[in-house]
Amino acid sequence: SQQGEEDPQALSIQEGENATMNCSYKTSINNLQWYRQNSGRGLVHLILIRSNEREKHSGRLRVTLDTSKKSSSLLITASRAADTASYFCATDARGGATNKLIFGTGTLLAVQP
Amino acid sequence: NAGVTQTPKFRVLKTGQSMTLLCAQDMNHEYMYWYRQDPGMGLRLIHYSVGEGTTAKGEVPDGYNVSRLKKQNFLLGLESAAPSQTSVYFCASSDGGTQYFGPGTRLTVL
Numbered sequence: 001s002q003q004g005e006e007d008p009q010a011l012s013i014q015e016g017e018n019a020t021m022n023c024s025y026k027t028s029i030n031n032l033q034w035y036r037q038n039s040g041r042g043l044v045h046l047i048l049i050r051s052n053e054r055e056k057h058s059g060r061l062r063v064t065l066d067t068s069k070k071s072s073s074l075l076i077t078a079s080r081a082a083d084t085a086s087y088f089c090a091t092d093a094r095g096g097a098t099n100k101l102i103f104g105t106g107t108l109l110a111v112q113p
Numbered sequence: 114n115a116g117v118t119q120t121p122k123f124r125v126l127k128t129g130q131s132m133t134l135l136c137a138q139d140m141n142h143e144y145m146y147w148y149r150q151d152p153g154m155g156l157r158l159i160h161y162s163v164g165e166g167t168t169a170k171g172e173v174p175d176g177y178n179v180s181r182l183k184k185q186n187f188l189l190g191l192e193s194a195a196p197s198q199t200s201v202y203f204c205a206s207s208d209g210g211t212q213y214f215g216p217g218t219r220l221t222v223l
Contacts, residue, residue, distance in 0.1 A: 004155075033211065042117075042203055042214035043156070088155055090212075099144050099207050100171070103155035 004089055004104035012110045019076040021107040023089030024069075030092045032065055032072050033101065037086045046074075046087075051094070081113045114139050119204050119215035126194045126222045134189040134218050136204030144207040145187040146171075147179060149200040150217075156203060162187055194222045 004025040013019055025032070031050045035043040049056045049065045049072070056063045062075040076083055086108050090101040117138045126132055136145065143164050148156040158171030160179040168179045176198060178190045187206075191198060199222045205212040 031210075035214075040217075042216045043205075043212075045211045045213070048211060099209050099212070100146075100158060100161060101212060103148075103157075105153065105155045 004091055004102060006087070006089060006104040006107045008107060009105070010108045010110070012112065013079055014112050015079060015081055017079055019079050019083070019109055019111070021074045021087050021089075021109070023072045023074070023104050025072075025089070025091045025102070025104075026070065027091070027102075028094040029067070030094050032063075033090045033092070034061075034063060034072075034074050035088045035090060035103075037088065037106070039085070043088065076109075079109075079111045081111050083109060084111045085109060116140065117204055117206055117213050117215040119202075119218050121218060122216070123219050124221070126191075126220065128195060128222060130194050131190070131192050132194065132220075133191075134202055134204075134220075136187045136189070136206075136215060137185055138187075138206040138213070139185065140206060140208070140213065141184070142206035142208050142213075143184075144209065144212075145181065146205045146207070146212065147177070147187065147189045148203045148205065149173065149198075150203060151200050159189065159202075194220075196222045198222050 007022045033048045034046045086106045088106045089104045146161040147159040162181040165184040202218045204215040
């Protein structure tokens with residue numbers, strides 16, 4: 001399987017703190033994407049970073065990509081209780097023309113009010 | 114725009130029964146996907162389509178069939194359901210970048 005792995009599997013923090021999640025993958029990629037899933041719901045796209053980018057920001061989200069280490073991190077700053085969800089990274093492998101994504105196993109984030 | 118919709122939302126089957134899950138998107142996307150999500154695991158790709166009339170196998174295709182007769186619809190069929198197919202099924206569509214997901218179908222096979 002080419003599935004990526006997220007670390008940690010679960011993270012519990014207090015409101016206002018920062019949350020960092022890491023993702024490792026196995027193949028060369030076109031891009032890496034982060035998705036969020038609230039309990040019992042579908043996935044929602046958060047941010048996409050291309051293989052030639054090293055860092056990207058969107059609001060309170062900061063994503064980094066290190067293609068030499070085949071890893072990415074998602075930082076959520078000043079967390080809120082509403083950020084409680086599962087977060088998944090997904091990779092779009094280089095050489096594919098199908099936009100197939102390989103998802104990691106996810107990090108469950110709990111933000112305590 | 115409704116985005117991506119899935120029907121039904123919930124279903125309980127007995128072993129050996131058949132059913133079809135319907136996915137519809139109104140974004141004119143070429144690409145559509147079916148995933149399953151099991152506890153403690155990420156999403157695994159069952160089948161996908163790169164355009165009307167085309168389908169291809171994903172990571173876990175056994176026991177499932179699909180059809181894409183119309184661009185906006187992608188159907189997932191279970192011909193003879195097994196307990197191992199108890200899962201939450203998600204459909205997604207894409208224009209080649211971000212994937213947009215439906216709300217999911219929770220299927221239980223007894």
